[in-house]
Amino acid sequence: MSRVLVTGANGQIGSELVDVLRKRHGSQQVVRLDLRPPPTSNGQPPDAPFEVADVRDRETLAEIVSTYDVDVVYHLASLLSATGEDHPDRAWDVNMGGLKNVLDLARQHDLRVFWPSSIAVFGPSTPRTDTPQNTVLDPATMYGVTKRSGELLCRYYHRRYGLDVRSLRYPGLISYKTTPGGGTTDYAVDMYRRAAEGKDYTCFLKKDARLPMMYMPDAIRATLDLMAAAPADLTVRDSYNVAAVSFSPEELEAVLRRRTPDFTCTY
Numbered sequence: 001m002s003r004v005l006v007t008g009a010n011g012q013i014g015s016e017l018v019d020v021l022r023k024r025h026g027s028q029q030v031v032r033l034d035l036r037p038p039p040t041s042n043g044q045p046p047d048a049p050f051e052v053a054d055v056r057d058r059e060t061l062a063e064i065v066s067t068y069d070v071d072v073v074y075h076l077a078s079l080l081s082a083t084g085e086d087h088p089d090r091a092w093d094v095n096m097g098g099l100k101n102v103l104d105l106a107r108q109h110d111l112r113v114f115w116p117s118s119i120a121v122f123g124p125s126t127p128r129t130d131t132p133q134n135t136v137l138d139p140a141t142m143y144g145v146t147k148r149s150g151e152l153l154c155r156y157y158h159r160r161y162g163l164d165v166r167s168l169r170y171p172g173l174i175s176y177k178t179t180p181g182g183g184t185t186d187y188a189v190d191m192y193r194r195a196a197e198g199k200d201y202t203c204f205l206k207k208d209a210r211l212p213m214m215y216m217p218d219a220i221r222a223t224l225d226l227m228a229a230a231p232a233d234l235t236v237r238d239s240y241n242v243a244a245v246s247f248s249p250e251e252l253e254a255v256l257r258r259r260t261p262d263f264t265c266t267y
Helices: 014-024 058-068 081-086 088-109 144-161 184-196 216-228 249-259
Strands: 004-008 030-036 050-052 072-075 113-114 168-170 172-174 213-217 245-247
Touching: 004 058, 014 030, 014 072, 014 216, 030 058, 050 216, 072 088, 072 249, 081 088, 081 144, 081 184, 088 113, 088 144, 113 216, 168 216, 172 184, 172 216, 184 213, 184 249, 213 216
Parallel strands: 004 030, 004 072, 030 050, 072 113, 172 213
Antiparallel strands: 213 245
16 A cells, blocks of 8 residues: 655645545555644644655655655645745745655655646746647746746656656646645635635736636546556656636636625725
8 A cells, every 4th residue: 555745735735635645545644744733623633644844854855755665755845936936046945956855765765756837837928728738838937937847857857767757737726725825826715715704805916817727626636647547658747737717816706796795806
């Protein structure tokens, strides 16, 4: 039975992925890792494995991999787009340094790795409709730069060392179990929360800015389907496109106002 390590386990994706992995593998087979201890109200068993660590600390990561006899890593720890713009040096250090550590450990211990990329690898010159898998990649943020660089690093480790590393370019993810972590598409989650609380919202995007989005359970399913695929069936080793729906802030506002007529949003 697989022993799974999830880095960034307290985050938006990690907190929900862990729940699904525990149901599949058992609570003791899923090791969570994050910079901070988990919230006491997260519903996890009190004895569930959890390690407080920084993914930039390779020695500690190596000790955790060996102690728990890990064979699969979901490396989710990163600084997101808005935070990355405020702290670009730290974003590069965390996003690229952490990934490099995980890939090196995976090579040494023959681990399988999932690492999430993002639509942030695209840019102003990327086709917006039916975006091809192989297309212009023109990231406009440090987060996007680290994601494209990470894609190339993952592909290099696969080609050079035969490492089984897999990736999806997530769109904006809509969920409710955690608060947003500093991403450009977080406005959608924030807007839902404010409407549910009976409060107004100020959106930092233009009202007609259409962005790709996906409901978290769909993203989790896509992730696990990719990890279950036979290696011979995979033709992309940097990162697969994955999509669901696109909408703008003003379109989301209109839908929310059907349920909460007093809700207003300014841009």
